[in-house]
Amino acid sequence: xxxxxxxxxxxxxxxxAFLTINCTYTxxxxxxxxxxxxxxxxxxxxxxxxxxxxxxxxxxxFEATYRKETTSFHLEKGSVQVSDSAVYFCALSDQxxxxxYQLTFGKGTKLSVIP
Amino acid sequence: EPEVTQTPSHQVTQMGQEVILRCVPIxxxxxxxxxxxxxxxxxxxxVSFYNxxxxxxxxxxxxxxxxxxxxxxxxxLKIRSxxxxxxxxxxCASRIEEGPYEQYFGPGxxxxxx
Numbered sequence: 001x002x003x004x005x006x007x008x009x010x011x012x013x014x015x016x017a018f019l020t021i022n023c024t025y026t027x028x029x030x031x032x033x034x035x036x037x038x039x040x041x042x043x044x045x046x047x048x049x050x051x052x053x054x055x056x057x058x059x060x061x062f063e064a065t066y067r068k069e070t071t072s073f074h075l076e077k078g079s080v081q082v083s084d085s086a087v088y089f090c091a092l093s094d095q096x097x098x099x100x101y102q103l104t105f106g107k108g109t110k111l112s113v114i115p
Numbered sequence: 116e117p118e119v120t121q122t123p124s125h126q127v128t129q130m131g132q133e134v135i136l137r138c139v140p141i142x143x144x145x146x147x148x149x150x151x152x153x154x155x156x157x158x159x160x161x162v163s164f165y166n167x168x169x170x171x172x173x174x175x176x177x178x179x180x181x182x183x184x185x186x187x188x189x190x191x192l193k194i195r196s197x198x199x200x201x202x203x204x205x206x207c208a209s210r211i212e213e214g215p216y217e218q219y220f221g222p223g224x225x226x227x228x229x
Contacts (some may be wrong), residue, residue: 049217
């Protein structure tokens with residue numbers, strides 16, 4: 001079945017450091033790929049998405065490129081801020097029964113940014 | 116901005132009791148989901164619901180679980196006889212239309228079974 005593997009955390013960075021969180025996937029079809037973020041005490045929010053190979057999703061300075069040849073969707077940000085401290089989840093969506101498109105998540109990576 | 120809401124935020128129950136977790140999806144959305152996250156583990160898909168019936172369910176979603184959309188606005192998850200291992204954060208999500216569009220998540224209900 002489908003699966004998502006992302007780098008284990010926690011990750012601690014200083015403000016303005018470069019961020020990479022690795023994510024690879026296994027899927028039988030042609031999935032769409034997502035990064036969700038969970039701030040403390042809140043639900044999951046979509047950060048960015050890509051629906052086909054070579055698409056680049058971007059939002060709030062974060063980027064990720066859908067690489068079909070390496071089955072990867074790594075999250076990057078050039079300069080992190082304290083407000084980026086959160087848990088980041090990589091996920092894929094593949095067509096299930098009756099167009100379900102349920103999400104398959106990675107385990108999440110906790111990011112802490114220190115001033 | 117419309118959002119998915121869930122109640123209660125925290126539910127404590129004894130083993131063997133029935134619980135109902137409630138969600139109000141975004142009003143014009145058509146697809147509804149329940150996921151759960153056991154502490155320290157992955158967010159796992161439980162069930163999807165469309166056109167008043169289950170469209171997909173995972174192996175976790177056994178006969179102890181049921182879902183309902185009783186009144187066109189609420190979407191509920193019932194666990195008939197809770198077990199210790201049902202302790203988790205339960206997330207409701209909804210999606211507007213056909214295709215791999217984003218799902219909007221609620222803040223979650225933390226279920227603690229003692």
